[in-house]
Amino acid sequence: MLRIARFFPSLISKRPCSSSSSSASEDSLKPSKTFVKNLNPEELEKYNKTAEQFDIFSYMGKYVPLEMKDEDWKKSLEFTTLDDKVAFWEFLAIKNRRRNGRDNRKNQNIEQFNNFITEQQQKYDNGEMGYGPGLYQLLQNPMRNKKKIHHIEGNKIYESMRSNMPKIALDLQFIQTMKPRHRAELGNQMQYMLSENFAAKRPLLLDFVNLPNEQFVENWMAKSIGYYGGMYCDQTILPGCTTKGIKEYFGPNQKIIYISNYARDVLDGPINADVICLAVSMDNHRESLGAARRANIPAYRLPFHRYVKWKSGPQFLPFPNLVNVFRQVYDSNGDWKMALMNNISRRHLITSEDSEMLKQQQIRRKARLDEKKELIEMIKTATGTE
Template identity: 50%
Template sequence: MGYGPDLYQLVHNPMRSRKKIHLIEGARMVASLRCGETPKVAFDLQYMFKEKPRVLSELGNQMQYVISENLDSRTPFPISFVNFSNNEVSQKWLHQCVGFYGGQYTHQTVLPDFTEKEIVYISRQAVLILISSLLNARDVIDGPFNIGAIALCVSMDTARESLGAARRSRIRTVRLPIKRYVKWQQGPMYLPFPNIMRIFREVHLSGGDWETALLNNISKKMEALKSTAGHQQDIELTYYTAKGYF
């Protein structure tokens, strides 16, 4: 028995120790990688630095939330940031917003290889629907994840950047089953990245319950307003937006 650094220590609150927090977060990530049950998520940054400074800042904030919530999760997703240019602007942004993923051992990183059938690229303009193992089916069939990796284009996707990136990479594009479960009546059909990751996490934990995951992570403005005009009527006035992600 010994006392001292890395030996027996009295820690009143282990969650106040940054070193202990890193050990816990690292253990969760290693467990997720070894089990191999969660799909890997790749954030494609090739269009990131073509955005305006205000949009760039907003996307950076979203990435910070994604990283923080993923590290706090008991079942974190293995996250990678890919296709970024090695210039001063991108390096500064990565240092500020993605500082968790830098380090002195990055040259030792070994990236796994996936076949084209194991990777999907999320795009709201896609025809196919990400809903089950039958990714090539046009019918919506509920089911759990059965894919190796998911790619997300870090942009507002106003010019269909995600479709262009997927075609260049020869990756199958799919869309989330939002239209099936959500009556979207207000604003553009855009989800912030923290919301998308929460949806993925809930779908993974529930074994494929997309409806609950979508409704829990899309802001709901008004629902089921009742009115009496001679007889009882249920007037459905449900509006969904995705502006808030806190």
């Protein structure tokens, strides 16, 4: 610890005055004895190095997981760089915090409901109008019936299938090689995209293509996309899933285009393509453009520069917003300006000089990145990691 203090005194000053972790919480961060016992010599060496790094991270880090399962340790050993390990551990910490927040809100709602029912039961016992299960009942909205909602959603999809609406091909060929936090983020986007598409008056037809591994993608979908892990999947029409390529799946007679921010050609005017392909990826390394070229599909970028003054932040749209843009452009017969303005966050349309809030966000983000870099350097120095 003296060695650490010598190189990084600013981080040592952040050390908690007293240990806030009980023995139980410390044990929750360790793998099981069976996990360690089953490691081969090479894996054991990786584990010892990773455990040493994690000890310092859990002691000095700001975002530390509440628990580390054997599966989490296994993934940690698969990362080759310390930067990726720290990013994964912080992702787990944020995930734990969000889950605890949901659990707390759920418990509060249950408590409030029980208190309400107790109050209503007392009214009912006194001859008043007490409402609740077993008491007086209000007429329920038939639209709240999940089965009816699913049937209505499925019927709208079927109507779209009978029309000439464009299809959206969601290319999953990159999903298996992504970082876990990116997979989780894209899974959330797919969930919201399906939800908004079902809620639309005229939903688009969606299909998942180029599945790299059926079992892997099925597990990812069941875990990240609620529609595929729900109880009533058979009551609506969910997007199809296939390991086939785009042209093989849709056929040679379809007019197919690929959307990429790095394409030279610009998509504008009414949509006359039969199939619009989207790479389910963060696209940090131009994966979309590479996929389009390998599949010999023409690539287009959206006409941001023609209709929008994009002033701050990266120029891309989350998948729910992107699909909404295509739907609105199709319904309006080519009004890209309206569709883009309806689906671009306002923070991208103002400069940082115009917003004090954005300034403060940038300051906090930079401070967080500097703090993270300092922590990684400290772990490298203390453990002798290159």
